[in-house]
Amino acid sequence: MSSVIFYRFRSQKDPSRILFDGTGLTVFDLKREIIFENKLGDGLDFQLKLFTPDTEEEYEDDAQVIPRSSSVIVRRSPAIKATNLNSRPKLGALAAVGNATRYVTGKPRVLQKKS
């Protein structure tokens, strides 16, 4: 039995879908699938962000599971190059990873929760 997650690029009118087996996909795997499905390339020159359709809240944690039958909004943005960073992102340590390469190479980012 195949499961589905619907995704829509923010600028597009119509949604597309990812088929998979199971009850959900992690944010990491979903991004990876979307990148491969749409042949977006090696991830060096762009970032891919996922948002909930209603609140436009970002799925920031690669490990979060998105349940099957959900819909998400996808946003493809320019990569942030570490050399020409003007404004630092919220987490200074993440400054160098402003692109989507990890979804292509297959190494999830481990978020270190600070208490």
Added chain:
Amino acid sequence: MEQPNPTGLRFFSLGGGNEVGRSCHILQYKGKTIMLDAGVHPAYQGLASLPFYDEFDLSTVDILLISHFHLDHAASLPYVMQRTNFNGRVFMTHPTKAIYRWLLKDFVRVTSIGGSPNEKDDNLYTDEDLSESFDRIETIDYHSTMDVNGIKFTAFHAGHVLGAAMFQIELGSLRVLFTGDYSRELDRHLNSAEIPPLASDVLIVESTFGTATHEPRLSREKKLTQLIHSTVTKGGRVLMPVFALGRAQELMLILDEYWSHNEEELGNGQVPIYYASNLAKRSMSVFQTYVNMMNDSIRKKFRDSKTNPFIFKNISYLKNIDSFQDFGPSVMLAAPGMLQNGLSRDLLEKWCPEPKNMVLITGYSVEGSMAKYLMLEPENIPSVNNPEVNIPRRCQVEEISFAAHVDFQENIDFIEQIRASNIILVHGESNPMGRLKSALLSNFSSTKGTEDEVHVFNPRNCADVILEFKGVKVAKAVGT
């Protein structure tokens, strides 16, 4: 991040910021939104080739102006009109519209080859999208002004290719000039770019060649014909990868004339010249139709001889490579211009192991394309149909630019005449663009601290430039 700035002018590149390719810029001023160009990046395919459309709400765009038919300026237009919630009005010149139609039909066809049936369609849009959107594109004449809800804009000649336009946009008391790709050199068939009679406050200008200097046209033509002549004399084949329409016609005018002047050695089919393109036949009729928009010398030629100057005595058209009998030296103009795939790539792979053959690159080659890679003179090149196979490269590789973009001196002369106090650089790789910025700043250094201070911006994609105006004077400028 996306609210239009209530008082200032906001400039925002979705593509073409610090890169050549996927030209697309947004201008917002007093609640009006103008989009300039809707291109693709020639080094990428599918969605990856698009400007960063997710970064802007396209439903807010009032008008979209297309500067010329080149793919890096126009090829994502059907996508924008059919697949997004864009519902603005679209304008381009008549010849741009005429050529755009055939060009994009070919683009859809070429990019759909090679995909297996169970794979997701790589095409950004279909033939149906193309024809459905085509009828909604409006045309504008050179030197005429349109007014759409208080946004006034006028088209001027940009040189570069047939139909290419610069747009001067009037927003209240503010004038913005967008050059698109432009050329200030009179060539064999086009006018050079015009200086609009009214000055502009903001200039959005291409920076493809940065601070580089072109050799004069005549010496480039001489070099070109001599290189080709000596190669074919030695029995070699010359591959000239070209974009099917535009600069190819200029090259054919040069070659046809040279062949006629050297009839005994080259003419009468002794050394054939081929123009391999699906669009060959069509292009002739389009170029004939719009001879009146070209320069005086070609119009005179047309009038005097009563023949189409784009019917060439020494050049034959090839629809595909199957009908090509590759027996001896020849000159082949073949698309696409950056050797990514298709006909020119097939010929490259066939001819590049042979040292007496030559690849002659005359267009601008973007980073990441095969043409750009070839200029490094690699030992091998990968086969496009079988990436595991490496093909030895022993042929000569030469570059003589006929790309019809301004060089540094031409650009700076033009910029000075526009008299804008805000200059936004687009359509250039980071390094040449950065060098141009420094050169402009030092050129205008005497204005520093004065009322007429000239500001130069080289924004990356999706980085804001916000210009504050009081009346028409600049009060403050922020951005990168």
